[in-house]
Amino acid sequence: MNKRTIVPIGPYHALQEEPEFFKLHVEGEKVVQLDIELGYNHRGIEKISESKTFEETIFLVERICGICSTSHPIAAVQAVEDAGDIPVPERALFIRSTVGELERIHSHLLWLGLAGHFIGFNTIWMWAWRFREDVLNILELITGNRNHYGMMKPGGVRRDINKTDIPAIRKLLDSLGDPIKMFRDAVIQDPLIHARTKGVGILTREKAMAYGALGPTARASGFDIDVRRDHPHAAYGMLDFDVICCETGDVFDKAVVRIHEMYESINIIQQCLTQLEKTGGPVDSNPKNVPAGEGIGFYEAPRGEVFHYVRSDGSNRPIRHKVRAPSYMNGPTNRATVLGSTVADATIILAAVDPCYCCTERMAATVDRENGEHHLSARDLIRLSCEKTDRLMAETGLTGPSLPEL
Numbered sequence: 001m002n003k004r005t006i007v008p009i010g011p012y013h014a015l016q017e018e019p020e021f022f023k024l025h026v027e028g029e030k031v032v033q034l035d036i037e038l039g040y041n042h043r044g045i046e047k048i049s050e051s052k053t054f055e056e057t058i059f060l061v062e063r064i065c066g067i068c069s070t071s072h073p074i075a076a077v078q079a080v081e082d083a084g085d086i087p088v089p090e091r092a093l094f095i096r097s098t099v100g101e102l103e104r105i106h107s108h109l110l111w112l113g114l115a116g117h118f119i120g121f122n123t124i125w126m127w128a129w130r131f132r133e134d135v136l137n138i139l140e141l142i143t144g145n146r147n148h149y150g151m152m153k154p155g156g157v158r159r160d161i162n163k164t165d166i167p168a169i170r171k172l173l174d175s176l177g178d179p180i181k182m183f184r185d186a187v188i189q190d191p192l193i194h195a196r197t198k199g200v201g202i203l204t205r206e207k208a209m210a211y212g213a214l215g216p217t218a219r220a221s222g223f224d225i226d227v228r229r230d231h232p233h234a235a236y237g238m239l240d241f242d243v244i245c246c247e248t249g250d251v252f253d254k255a256v257v258r259i260h261e262m263y264e265s266i267n268i269i270q271q272c273l274t275q276l277e278k279t280g281g282p283v284d285s286n287p288k289n290v291p292a293g294e295g296i297g298f299y300e301a302p303r304g305e306v307f308h309y310v311r312s313d314g315s316n317r318p319i320r321h322k323v324r325a326p327s328y329m330n331g332p333t334n335r336a337t338v339l340g341s342t343v344a345d346a347t348i349i350l351a352a353v354d355p356c357y358c359c360t361e362r363m364a365a366t367v368d369r370e371n372g373e374h375h376l377s378a379r380d381l382i383r384l385s386c387e388k389t390d391r392l393m394a395e396t397g398l399t400g401p402s403l404p405e406l
Helices: 043-050 053-060 071-084 088-120 122-143 163-174 177-189 191-197 205-211 215-219 251-278 326-337 343-352 378-396
Strands: 004-008 021-027 030-037 293-299 304-312 317-325
Touching: 004 343, 021 053, 021 177, 021 343, 030 326, 030 378, 043 071, 043 317, 053 071, 053 317, 071 088, 071 317, 088 122, 088 251, 088 293, 088 326, 088 343, 163 177, 163 251, 177 191, 177 304, 191 251, 191 343, 205 326, 215 251, 215 304, 251 343, 304 326
Parallel strands: none
Antiparallel strands: 004 021, 021 030, 293 304, 304 317
16 A cells, blocks of 8 residues: 655645645645635735725735736626616726736746646747737737736726827737637647647546636536626627537646637737727716715636725725635536646646636634624734744744744
């Protein structure tokens, strides 16, 4: 019988861009159990939102994640608009979808490049980064920013897309066709990629449904869901596009779904640009207040459905703001896909859901039901954290700053 050992990945690891902790329980090279610990990146976004105006809140949620920096704002403004029954001009809806689909392309290219890097195919990594620059150039032309675009606001968008810029945008979009084909052929035809990804980390359709998987993670398993089609928002109800699905649910299919989705994103953007060329009108309804009420907003982010809930008491700021990102749902699917794999494949499988851990920040608190008092205050949490740090430093013989006065 093989001795069981633990292989830690995280919370700080060279392969991961963000802090998260996976404990692989292995027997030999085989993973037999997986523990997932999140919450290392907690910044209190939901609580901070309650101290911001509705205008400021959109800038706040835009900084939840650099790669989802239009997905969260679209969901948030839709929640505010739902709470206040705020109208949005049609032109603004087309602009929202344009920026959102550009973000989808650059997010998928980022994942594709990192996936190539993880399996040692650095040529894909470098080419993906090269052509992702073209997408960021389009976003900079439209919004003035390469990340954190500052476009969304309750009632519309902050900037129009100039009709004089549309030919240049189309030209850049057309130039992406051949590079995406190159990536598609590299993935579909390369025997080394097949060997590392086909049949690896299979998530069955039944498991995808049981875990509530979202986005490409679900669609690669044949779970045909897409909020853009199923619950139309922004301009998606006025556009024609296909929802890309595969059947096997392995790492290979997750790559295929994302590559084909980039073609659909280009198609969607071209349709939006056609509508923007034909029509004029305002891009903002300029709401003056948000009446008391509650609302929800959702958006098909690159990783799946992102959901925001907002409650208003009639003032100029939310009294409750709830955020749920797709990685919070997709992360647990690793318990179904990693078990039985080798340690070498486990890192690829964990990355295949395109995890975004700064989106999944969570912190739990226990409250006494009788008197409403918190069992652990913020001061208690800081004290416990400092005590643990001191204990670990003492065990390793390190020295550092003393505990702060609380």
